[in-house]
Amino acid sequence: MLIKRPPDVLPSEITPESVYRRRRDFLRTAAVAGAGLLLPGLLSAPARAAKIEGVAPGPFGTDEEPTPYDAVTGYNNFYEFGTGKSDPAANAHSLRTRPWSVAVEGEVAKPGVYDIEDILKWFPLEERIYRLRCVEAWSMVIPWVGFPLAFLVKRVEPTSRAKFIQFVTLHDPEQMPGQKRPVLQWPYVEGLRMDEALHPLALLAVGLYGETLPNQNGAPIRLVVPWKYGFKSIKSIVGLRFVEGQPETSWNRAAAGEYGFYANVNPAVDHPRWSQARERRIGEFLKRDTLPFNGYAEQVAGLYGGMDLGKNF
Numbered sequence: 001m002l003i004k005r006p007p008d009v010l011p012s013e014i015t016p017e018s019v020y021r022r023r024r025d026f027l028r029t030a031a032v033a034g035a036g037l038l039l040p041g042l043l044s045a046p047a048r049a050a051k052i053e054g055v056a057p058g059p060f061g062t063d064e065e066p067t068p069y070d071a072v073t074g075y076n077n078f079y080e081f082g083t084g085k086s087d088p089a090a091n092a093h094s095l096r097t098r099p100w101s102v103a104v105e106g107e108v109a110k111p112g113v114y115d116i117e118d119i120l121k122w123f124p125l126e127e128r129i130y131r132l133r134c135v136e137a138w139s140m141v142i143p144w145v146g147f148p149l150a151f152l153v154k155r156v157e158p159t160s161r162a163k164f165i166q167f168v169t170l171h172d173p174e175q176m177p178g179q180k181r182p183v184l185q186w187p188y189v190e191g192l193r194m195d196e197a198l199h200p201l202a203l204l205a206v207g208l209y210g211e212t213l214p215n216q217n218g219a220p221i222r223l224v225v226p227w228k229y230g231f232k233s234i235k236s237i238v239g240l241r242f243v244e245g246q247p248e249t250s251w252n253r254a255a256a257g258e259y260g261f262y263a264n265v266n267p268a269v270d271h272p273r274w275s276q277a278r279e280r281r282i283g284e285f286l287k288r289d290t291l292p293f294n295g296y297a298e299q300v301a302g303l304y305g306g307m308d309l310g311k312n313f
Ligand SMILES: Nc1nc2c(c(=O)[nH]1)N[C@H]1C(S)=C(S)[C@@H](COP(=O)(O)O)O[C@H]1N2
Pocket: 072, 075, 076, 077, 078, 079, 080, 132, 133, 134, 135, 169, 188, 216, 217, 218, 229, 230, 231, 232, 233, 234, 235, 236
């Protein structure tokens, strides 16, 4: 591992066995390719996650045990590739993550279509171990690699009229076969209020476990908002729209009574069809109590002072 990490953390603690195994497989494949034995068809096979170098440990990390790599990358929600938990890992190879650009539109001084390679050069990358809590009452602990969303927001200079940001996923049914079925209105969209977007916990992730994001986890760039239910953490982002009014979001559009705009993790507000009071950490047997704001209350509760979080769920 070439990424930097605190000296008291052993590589064996942060890199599960499976990553070492995959790396050995990679070396073997590379050796075969080098010997000219690789079939031409295999050259278009999906690129393996590449190691990201020069990553500094970021603030706000948890010291909880990270969820194993195979679970993080094998048990996913990404309806563009199917609605089953193993569908994204099976199907997301059809997503092409280069070239890739992100369109910044609306109330900003510097709108434009920015190439992902340029965006990656603008900001230093950090590793932050954040919890991700799905509305379906499971959770994971994931060592993300990324940069604060606020860095990008400030760089494009929002105007005083920009009160919210809407995020947009790629819309291309050829690459995202799940979009051929109307399970959601495509493309997937999400939104944050400007102060939420500027909060230093909100991350734009480009990797996990020290490597580039696997497609099923939202390559090449996705949002991670650790104090909100997982559906806010929109994947494979191609657009940021800076707007004055609260934007539409996919799950709110699909079932407004079940999924609100704010979607802050809140054990006191149940989903109409199930409790949100407890959660199963993937890989663990017993459920645990869900914490307000997914355990990040100290950092973010102040954003919602004076708001009725039962109404603004
Ligand atoms: N574009 C897009 N983004 C998405 C989703 C999706 O279906 N499409 N699913 C969301 C949901 S419900 C969750 S819980 C998280 C899951 O992230 P993970 O698969 O990396 O754990 O992604 C979110 N982002």
